[in-house]
Amino acid sequence: MGSMKPHVTPVTWTLVVPLKPLPRAKSRLAGVPDGPALPALALAFAQDTVTAALACRVVSGVVVVTDDPLATGELRALGAGTVPDPPGGGLNAALAHGASAARAADPGAAVAALNADLPALRPAELERALNTAAGFPRAFLPDAAEIGTTLLTALPRTPLSPAFGGLSRARHRASGAAELPVTGVPSVRQDVDTPADLAAAHALGVGGFTAALLAGPVPDPGR
Numbered sequence: 105m106g107s108m109k110p111h112v113t114p115v116t117w118t119l120v121v122p123l124k125p126l127p128r129a130k131s132r133l134a135g136v137p138d139g140p141a142l143p144a145l146a147l148a149f150a151q152d153t154v155t156a157a158l159a160c161r162v163v164s165g166v167v168v169v170t171d172d173p174l175a176t177g178e179l180r181a182l183g184a185g186t187v188p189d190p191p192g193g194g195l196n197a198a199l200a201h202g203a204s205a206a207r208a209a210d211p212g213a214a215v216a217a218l219n220a221d222l223p224a225l226r227p228a229e230l231e232r233a234l235n236t237a238a239g240f241p242r243a244f245l246p247d248a249a250e251i252g253t254t255l256l257t258a259l260p261r262t263p264l265s266p267a268f269g270g271l272s273r274a275r276h277r278a279s280g281a282a283e284l285p286v287t288g289v290p291s292v293r294q295d296v297d298t299p300a301d302l303a304a305a306h307a308l309g310v311g312g313f314t315a316a317l318l319a320g321p322v323p324d325p326g327r
């Protein structure tokens with residue numbers, strides 16, 4: 105006798121992670137007194153993001169889009185693939201290029217853009233967000249500040265159509281993407297742009313690369 109459970113096709117995802125050249129990254133963290141150098145911090149965030157993403161059971165691969173030579177080597181060493189930015193394109197062109205590269209390698213790939221600044225990312229929380237996203241052609245997760253986006257997903261044969269930057273939550277919603285009805289995934293939403301974000305990520309628990317850089321007291325954003 106057959107099971108009464110509905111048949112659910114498992115979806116595995118190729119994640120596309122954009123990363124600016126490290127010397128230009130994380131400019132809004134510049135106010136942290138006595139903090140680690142910003143390029144080192146940006147690399148550690150990306151290393152922790154990629155490590156957690158590759159440990160997620162529903163992630164089949166990670167493609168980092170970056171022009172940074174140091175980050176390219178370090179993230180490939182973790183098991184990510186890398187592609188350079190298309191010339192002169194900016195963030196959304198980089199993401200579209202990464203999604204194209206993923207689908208050139210696997211035409212049936214489900215793809216998702218994930219920010220590189222999620223140092224507290226937990227594989228189990230990412231899995232819950234992605235499993236929820238499997239129910240929508242295109243979907244997104246707003247960032248902790250509720251105005252931006254940390255994750256944008258597209259099922260096979262659906263264009264990713266990224267519209268990141270600034271007030272991207274409203275832009276992604278207006279584009280027809282579903283806002284993911286998932287709660288309890290703070291680590292997927294906690295991007296780090298400001299000293300206050302860094303303290304919030306630290307409270308959630310950051311990965312090993314970022315923790316090593318932050319060894320010692322966390323800078324107090326109110327100081």
Ligand SMILES: Nc1nc2c(ncn2[C@@H]2O[C@H](COP(=O)(O)OP(=O)(O)OP(=O)(O)O)[C@@H](O)[C@H]2O)c(=O)[nH]1
Pocket residue numbers: 122123124128129130131132133169170171189193194195198219220221269297
């Ligand atoms: N490949 C690529 N990634 C980008 C580009 N612009 C931004 N990113 C990445 O996109 C994500 C969000 O970027 P932003 O918030 O604009 O930049 P940021 O370096 O995180 O922070 P700020 O310098 O403080 O604005 C981060 O993972 C960035 O590294 C780009 O032109 N190319």
Ligand SMILES: C=C(OP(=O)(O)O)C(=O)O
Pocket residue numbers: 219221247251252253254267268269270271272273295297
């Ligand atoms: C680019 C974005 O992120 P950030 O908050 O890092 O600017 C965004 O949220 O669309």
